[in-house]
Amino acid sequence: MAQDSLHRYLFDGVSVRGELVQLSDTYQQLTSGKEYPAPVKKMLGELLVATSLLTATLKFEGSITVQIQGDGPVSLLVINGNHDQVMRGTARWQDELPESASLHDLVGKGQMVITIEPEKGERYQGIVGLEGETLEACLEDYFARSEQLKTRLWLRTGEFEGSAKAAGMLLQVLPGDENKEDDFDHLAQLTDTVKNEELFSLDAQDVLYRLYHQENVNVYEPKNVTFKCSCSRERSASAIAAIDRQEVEKMVAETGDIKLHCDYCGADYEFDSVDISAIFNQTGPSTGTVH
Ligand SMILES: [Zn+2]
The missing domain is CATH 3.90.1280.10 (HSP33 redox switch-like)
Incomplete structure (x- = not known):
């Protein structure tokens, strides 16, 4: 598979936009700095994918920081990404963590803070409670409140042929067509069938073809995603x-x-x-x- 990259796409005649991101090196480099326990590494991967999907929607130069804070054993998870898809992030935790812990086991009661910082202009901050069962549900909640656009996210992490992988997808109704719920639901059902192995091993074009072969999908030029810290x-x-x-x-x-x-x-x-x-x-x- 090619480098870590993010693809944006549109469907002919359907007012829904999509994104697909597939990460390997970025995820490995981001998590190599500390001895992250498996469930923290997995959550950082999901948050990394989510932040990449979010920054792809920036209409200006700047960055997005997605931060999860709580009173559980994992007190902080944070990922920062910019318009060039340069990502960095970290997490803080204490105690032994069970392998198969849920979001709420790990973070406890908490909130998700999304900060959008244009290089020129004012920053915007959105806060949502962690009411959803999963990070996906919490982010869908954020989109429903902040942008009032129906949005679905798929965030996956795992291993393929011995290397750590993180990948995900996003579907969102285009502004002005919020009443086309049937079209959106149909595409979301198709996207639900995506398998981790497909996301981790196939080229983006092949993933999209397998999911939406009855639709005409127009894919934009992909963007490379990289890990780099801006400290010096x-x-x-x-x-x-x-x-x-x-x-x-x-x-x-x-x-x-x-x-x-x-x-x-x-x-x-x-x-x-x-x-x-x-x-x-x-x-x-x-x-x-x-x-
Ligand atoms: Zn640094």
């Missing part, structure tokens, strides 16, 4: 520069250096007293020029 030493330095200088110097005096850890990719950035004075002398208030 420079960004960490500007985060330090934003803290009070005396506070920072006190911390360095106590511990010898300042360590910043990126939760998304596991990278560590260390700054000793020389680095710290360089940061503040570059960015601190000007005290006059010395010639």
